[in-house]
Amino acid sequence: MNNGKVEWFGNFPAVVSPFTKDGAIDDGKFVANLELLVSEGARGVVVSGSNGESWALSAQERLRLFKLAKNAVGKRVSVIGGTGMIPTGSVVELTVAAKEVGVDGVMIMPPYYCGPSRRDVIAHYKMISDEAKTPILIYNSPKAVGFDVTADVAEELSNIEWVVGIKQSTLDFTVFEQTVAACGDKLRVFTGHSAKRGLAAVIAGAVGFVSSLDSHVFGREGISLFDLAVNGEYEKAKQIQMRTLQFDRAVAGIASGPTIMKAAMNLLGRPGGYPRRPLLEASRGELEKIEAAMDGAGLLKKSSIAA
Amino acid sequence: MNNGKVNWAGNFVALATPFTKDGAIDEKMFKANVELLLSEGADGFVVCGCTGEVWSLDNEERLRLFRLAREAAGPKVPIIGGTTLILTSKAIELSKAAITAGCDGVLLMPPYYAVPGEREIKDYFKRASDEVKSPIFLYNMPKRTGINLAPSLISELAKLEWIVALKQSTNDFNELEATLAECGDRISVFAGHSAERGFSAVMLGCPGFVSSMESQVMGREAISMYRLAKEGKVEEGTRVQRRTVALDVSMRKVGTFPANMKTAMNLLGRPGGFCRQPLLDLNTEERAKVADILVKLGLLKQVIAA
Numbered sequence: 046m047n048n049g050k051v052e053w054f055g056n057f058p059a060v061v062s063p064f065t066k067d068g069a070i071d072d073g074k075f076v077a078n079l080e081l082l083v084s085e086g087a088r089g090v091v092v093s094g095s096n097g098e099s100w101a102l103s104a105q106e107r108l109r110l111f112k113l114a115k116n117a118v119g120k121r122v123s124v125i126g127g128t129g130m131i132p133t134g135s136v137v138e139l140t141v142a143a144k145e146v147g148v149d150g151v152m153i154m155p156p157y158y159c160g161p162s163r164r165d166v167i168a169h170y171k172m173i174s175d176e177a178k179t180p181i182l183i184y185n186s187p188k189a190v191g192f193d194v195t196a197d198v199a200e201e202l203s204n205i206e207w208v209v210g211i212k213q214s215t216l217d218f219t220v221f222e223q224t225v226a227a228c229g230d231k232l233r234v235f236t237g238h239s240a241k242r243g244l245a246a247v248i249a250g251a252v253g254f255v256s257s258l259d260s261h262v263f264g265r266e267g268i269s270l271f272d273l274a275v276n277g278e279y280e281k282a283k284q285i286q287m288r289t290l291q292f293d294r295a296v297a298g299i300a301s302g303p304t305i306m307k308a309a310m311n312l313l314g315r316p317g318g319y320p321r322r323p324l325l326e327a328s329r330g331e332l333e334k335i336e337a338a339m340d341g342a343g344l345l346k347k348s349s350i351a352a
Numbered sequence: 353m354n355n356g357k358v359n360w361a362g363n364f365v366a367l368a369t370p371f372t373k374d375g376a377i378d379e380k381m382f383k384a385n386v387e388l389l390l391s392e393g394a395d396g397f398v399v400c401g402c403t404g405e406v407w408s409l410d411n412e413e414r415l416r417l418f419r420l421a422r423e424a425a426g427p428k429v430p431i432i433g434g435t436t437l438i439l440t441s442k443a444i445e446l447s448k449a450a451i452t453a454g455c456d457g458v459l460l461m462p463p464y465y466a467v468p469g470e471r472e473i474k475d476y477f478k479r480a481s482d483e484v485k486s487p488i489f490l491y492n493m494p495k496r497t498g499i500n501l502a503p504s505l506i507s508e509l510a511k512l513e514w515i516v517a518l519k520q521s522t523n524d525f526n527e528l529e530a531t532l533a534e535c536g537d538r539i540s541v542f543a544g545h546s547a548e549r550g551f552s553a554v555m556l557g558c559p560g561f562v563s564s565m566e567s568q569v570m571g572r573e574a575i576s577m578y579r580l581a582k583e584g585k586v587e588e589g590t591r592v593q594r595r596t597v598a599l600d601v602s603m604r605k606v607g608t609f610p611a612n613m614k615t616a617m618n619l620l621g622r623p624g625g626f627c628r629q630p631l632l633d634l635n636t637e638e639r640a641k642v643a644d645i646l647v648k649l650g651l652l653k654q655v656i657a658a
Contacts (some may be wrong), residue, residue: 100466322476
C-alpha cells in the first residue's frame, strides 16, 4: 500500500549494464548512460532489471551499481534497484543491503523458474516487506517469469505494507487496465512496453513508464512521450509512439533484447557496451539488420556506418 | 557425443532436497532417501534438479549434496549433479567443482530467464563442453525454462565432445521420438515425465528415464517399471504405468511441485522433509487432498488427520 510513501512519476528507464568485451562492468559507460538519460528527461532509473541483465550480475555487483547510480543521479531522480531472485531469503538479504546503500525502492519480480503458486508469491512479497521495510515495485513480466500478476493478484498484494507500486508488463492490455481499476488508488501503476503502448497506458491511468528501447535509443524524443501524454498533447505523442512502435517491431526477434539495445546504442555513439555471456554481442548479420531498422526510423545520420 | 564415455541406463531418480522447518538442509533425510531408493532398485541419481529445488540452493550447498549423495550411494552408482546457472562462466565453474566432488556427470539446461537465442544456446554448451571436459547431461525442460530445444538443435549439440546424454522433458511425445531418431545413436536419450510415459519410452528405445514423483512416492513398485519394460513384460509394466499416471495426474492438481511430492512422502513415512521459501509447504486442506489420493491408490491405509 503506497499511502504517500513514494511519489514516483514519469519515465523511469530500466538502464543497461554496459560490460567490457571481456565481461567486466564498465563503470564509466554505466554512469555516462545515467547522466545522459537524466539530462534527456528521465525522472527515475531502474538499475539491474531485465534490461540490465540482472541475471548476469552477482549480488555484490548489483549493490555496486546501485551505489554508482545513487552517487551519479540520486539527488536528482529516484533510483530503484532490481533485487529480484528466487530464494526468498536471498531477496530479503539483498533488499536490506540495497536499502542501506540508499536506493529509493526496489523492483522485484515473482520468483521465476520454480513454478510458485499464488499463495507462495504473496508470502514471498509479504516476507520481503516485513523484513526490509522499504518501498517495493512489483514487476510483472509473465512471459519471462512464468507467473502472471493479474489484477486480482495485484489487488491482494497491494494490501502488503511496503508494496507501493507495480510495473505491469503483461502483454494483455485488458489486464493492465484492470490493474489500474483494481488498485490504482493504492499502488503506483507503471507500464512496461512503453515503446508499444506508453501513450495508451497513460490514458488508461499509468503514472509512469519503466522504459527500455524507447528511452535508450530514441533518447530525449522517446523519453518525452510520457510528459506529452500526461499533458494531453496527443498528436505529438502519437507520432512518437508510432515511431517507437515501428522500430520495436522492426528489431523484434533479431537477437535478444539487451543485445539489440546495446548494439543500437553503440551505433548511435551512446554508452551501450557489450552484453555478458550467455548473451552474445550482435553478430555481423544481426548488426546489419539492426542498422537497417535504425536507418528506417531515421535514427542514423548517414545510411552507411561501417559495421 | 557419448562414444563409450558413459554407460548410463535405467531409472535415475531426481532426488528431493529435504529441508528442516526453518529451511536448513536435512542431511540425514537426504541420505536416507538415497539409501531407500537404492534398496528399491534405483539405478542412478540426479542431485539438484528441479525436483531438488535447485533454485533455492547456493553453490556450496549443491556441492555438499553431491558429496553426500556419493557417500550414501557408494562409488559405483552414477550420480549426476545439477549445475545449471544462467551465467556461462559460473555454470562451468560449478560443473568442474561438481566433478571434483564426485559426480559422474552434470545436468545442464539452457540458461533460463535470460531468453537466449539459438546462437547463444550453442555458445553456452560449446563452452561448457570445451571447458568442463566431463560428461554433460543435457536437459530440455521447456515448461520451466521457456526454451524448447528442437530435435534438430539437440542433434547439433550432440556433436559436441562432452554432451553424452539428454533428459528429454518436452511434453511432446513426437519430439521425444524424433530426438531418438536424430541422435539416439550418439547420445543416451533419457525420457523425462516417466510417471506418464517411462514405460513406453523404454519400449521405444530410450536407455532410461529420469523419474521423480512416482519413484519417491511409490517406491519399489514404480521403480520396477524400467526393468519390466526391458524384460518386455507389457501387461505388468503398463499396469504400473497406469498407476503412476493416476498418481501424477491427481497430484498435479494439488499445490506446487515438489511441495506436493514431499507431503506425500512424509505421509508415507518416507524422507520428504519441508520446502524452502519461495515454495511453501502445503496447507491443511491440500494435505488432506494428498492423503486422499494416496488412500485411493492403496498406498496409505487410511486418511491420517492432517
